[in-house]
Amino acid sequence: MAGVVTAAPATATGPAAVPQGPGAGAVPWLLLMPATAALVLLFVLPIGYVLLLSFTDPQVSLAHYQRIFAVPLYTRILFNTFATSLTVTVICLLLAYPLAYVISRRNDWISLTLLICVAVCFWTGFIVRTYAWLVILGNKGPVAAVWQGLGFGAPPQLLFTSFASTLGMTHILLPYMVLALYSVMKKIDPNLLRAAASLGARPNAAFRAVFLPLSLPGVVNGSILVFTICLGFFVTPILLGTPKDMMISQLVNQQIEELLAWGFASAIAVVLLVATSIVLAIYNRFVGLDRLWG
Amino acid sequence: MSDSYLRLRNIVKSYDGISNAVDDISIDIAKGEFITFLGPSGSGKTTTLMMIAGFEDPTRGTIDLDGKDLTAQKPYQRNIGMVFQNYALFPHMTVAKNVAFPLRMRGAPRADIGRRVAEALELVGLSRFSERHPRELSGGQQQRVALARGLVFRPDVLLLDEPLGALDKNLREQMQVELKRIHREVGITMVYVTHDQTEAMTMSDRVAVFNHGRLEQVAPPLEVYGRPLTRFVGEFIGDSNFLQGRIEAGANGKLSIDGIGPVCEASKLGAGAPAGPVHVLIRPERLRLIGTEPRPDLVATVQMRVEGTVNYGDSLLVMGQSGRIPLRVRIAGMESGDVREGGTISVGWRADDMHLIAGS
Numbered sequence: 001m002a003g004v005v006t007a008a009p010a011t012a013t014g015p016a017a018v019p020q021g022p023g024a025g026a027v028p029w030l031l032l033m034p035a036t037a038a039l040v041l042l043f044v045l046p047i048g049y050v051l052l053l054s055f056t057d058p059q060v061s062l063a064h065y066q067r068i069f070a071v072p073l074y075t076r077i078l079f080n081t082f083a084t085s086l087t088v089t090v091i092c093l094l095l096a097y098p099l100a101y102v103i104s105r106r107n108d109w110i111s112l113t114l115l116i117c118v119a120v121c122f123w124t125g126f127i128v129r130t131y132a133w134l135v136i137l138g139n140k141g142p143v144a145a146v147w148q149g150l151g152f153g154a155p156p157q158l159l160f161t162s163f164a165s166t167l168g169m170t171h172i173l174l175p176y177m178v179l180a181l182y183s184v185m186k187k188i189d190p191n192l193l194r195a196a197a198s199l200g201a202r203p204n205a206a207f208r209a210v211f212l213p214l215s216l217p218g219v220v221n222g223s224i225l226v227f228t229i230c231l232g233f234f235v236t237p238i239l240l241g242t243p244k245d246m247m248i249s250q251l252v253n254q255q256i257e258e259l260l261a262w263g264f265a266s267a268i269a270v271v272l273l274v275a276t277s278i279v280l281a282i283y284n285r286f287v288g289l290d291r292l293w294g
Numbered sequence: 295m296s297d298s299y300l301r302l303r304n305i306v307k308s309y310d311g312i313s314n315a316v317d318d319i320s321i322d323i324a325k326g327e328f329i330t331f332l333g334p335s336g337s338g339k340t341t342t343l344m345m346i347a348g349f350e351d352p353t354r355g356t357i358d359l360d361g362k363d364l365t366a367q368k369p370y371q372r373n374i375g376m377v378f379q380n381y382a383l384f385p386h387m388t389v390a391k392n393v394a395f396p397l398r399m400r401g402a403p404r405a406d407i408g409r410r411v412a413e414a415l416e417l418v419g420l421s422r423f424s425e426r427h428p429r430e431l432s433g434g435q436q437q438r439v440a441l442a443r444g445l446v447f448r449p450d451v452l453l454l455d456e457p458l459g460a461l462d463k464n465l466r467e468q469m470q471v472e473l474k475r476i477h478r479e480v481g482i483t484m485v486y487v488t489h490d491q492t493e494a495m496t497m498s499d500r501v502a503v504f505n506h507g508r509l510e511q512v513a514p515p516l517e518v519y520g521r522p523l524t525r526f527v528g529e530f531i532g533d534s535n536f537l538q539g540r541i542e543a544g545a546n547g548k549l550s551i552d553g554i555g556p557v558c559e560a561s562k563l564g565a566g567a568p569a570g571p572v573h574v575l576i577r578p579e580r581l582r583l584i585g586t587e588p589r590p591d592l593v594a595t596v597q598m599r600v601e602g603t604v605n606y607g608d609s610l611l612v613m614g615q616s617g618r619i620p621l622r623v624r625i626a627g628m629e630s631g632d633v634r635e636g637g638t639i640s641v642g643w644r645a646d647d648m649h650l651i652a653g654s
Contacts, residue, residue, distance in 0.1 A: 189380065189382060191378050191380060194376070194378075195376065195378060195382035195383075196384075196395070197349075197369040197370045198347055198349075198369050198370075198375060198376040199375070200373075200399040201395070201399045202370050203370075210384055214385070
């Protein structure tokens, strides 16, 4: 890696790059340069700095990490982050599976319409969608209006609850789950289900014995995507949720914005990063990261 | 055939309500018969098979099996096995599990399942592979697993949808022999769909030739080859020369062929040669190369300019023109000595080398 980085100035001066070796060997490295430089500058260095801060700010110690796992408030936030992510993942899966099934099995205007809906949802910025929930669930929003119109009295507090934040995250991450499932389900040969039927399997049995097991890679992919994105989710919980049921990224934000505790915030961020990496490592061990996007 | 087991009556299938993919097909298939649906793609043969399996509903018509009406039954209610071109093995199950699948779906006792799976794998010669997954097997082996799976539950009929289409030539021939052996051993009724005329000729008890959603002819292979009912059948199966001719009216009416002239009396051609325009079919191997000695047995001889030859080793295919009539002649390898491109040869044929089909 170091050699690649030092090669950068040489290429900038032109001819100096040539004596380094045969041109054919150098070209692939040159092509890798911009991306590598960007990654190092914007990714490796900042994360390295965060890691450094977590051990050294204000003085060299493991105190921040001890605190995260010793203070009940923080362990609760850690637990809450994992529990919320799991909830969102399960709800997404339950909602997305039938949807993806219909989209992948039918080949008509219904499946096309549904697929377009999912894709539009996917392409709409998640901040826009989060603000939409702010309006929908707000005091003067449609939900409150309907509630009052039906004569139930004062509407319940919806906004700034864990319910709202879970709902918002589920909505935002649903397309990921649908598309992950769809890409796997679409590849299941329809003849397999025909074969199952010809062999005497009723539709339910054929689904359980053939379709469901073959769709499991999609279930795993979608769940990993949704779960890992959810672990570090920031905007939606902070806009729709409550500080009482804080998620880990909210805690990081709070430590920096309100307390200027850079060292402790860095340590929390590192814990989040490690947790996400562990999930992905388990996935990589059993499935392979290269298959995450279908 | 009189003893009808699987009976299709006036089957029509239309997807768009305007044109018919299958257009009024009726056929009787005997128990234990090996029948082949042969035709070009889009001729309706696969659609017909899908309707027998129950994957497609006929727009009109009925399907009976052993006297019981199947038409309204779901695929899983019919006791009909199916082998697909792409094998359609369940990739997440071992070979043994694949073969056990139909037995499990029928709730067979566990001990029974083990024994019958072993028997079925024995039948197709794959006993050693029972714990492998389909992706670990070659195409031919996968197709044999599919065959075992389609047979293990003793279906009333086994449908095969171009099962050898994905295999290379040598393997295909091997599997043809294998399939015939299994058919003999099991004695099950098989309906085999293919567009490959060689497969149809070598394997079938009878061949049903499909074209444009209709049945052109249903007959044993040699009859379909030797006495096609329509020009389409004659051209689709085997190599052919079609000449245009006419039979004159009257008791001693002569057959004359356009561009060649009168050939022989129509009475020599057997019964059923009505007056009027006819297609004259002469198979390339029935055109005889003639030397200098007189051949009174021939009813016609023509001079033919040789434009091209294809040597098959055991035989030589000669392509050329006689006047404006294109001809294809197939001669045995030993006799092909003085045939060369650009040269001229004499060929002739006997009355019984011709097969007439009415029409123009």
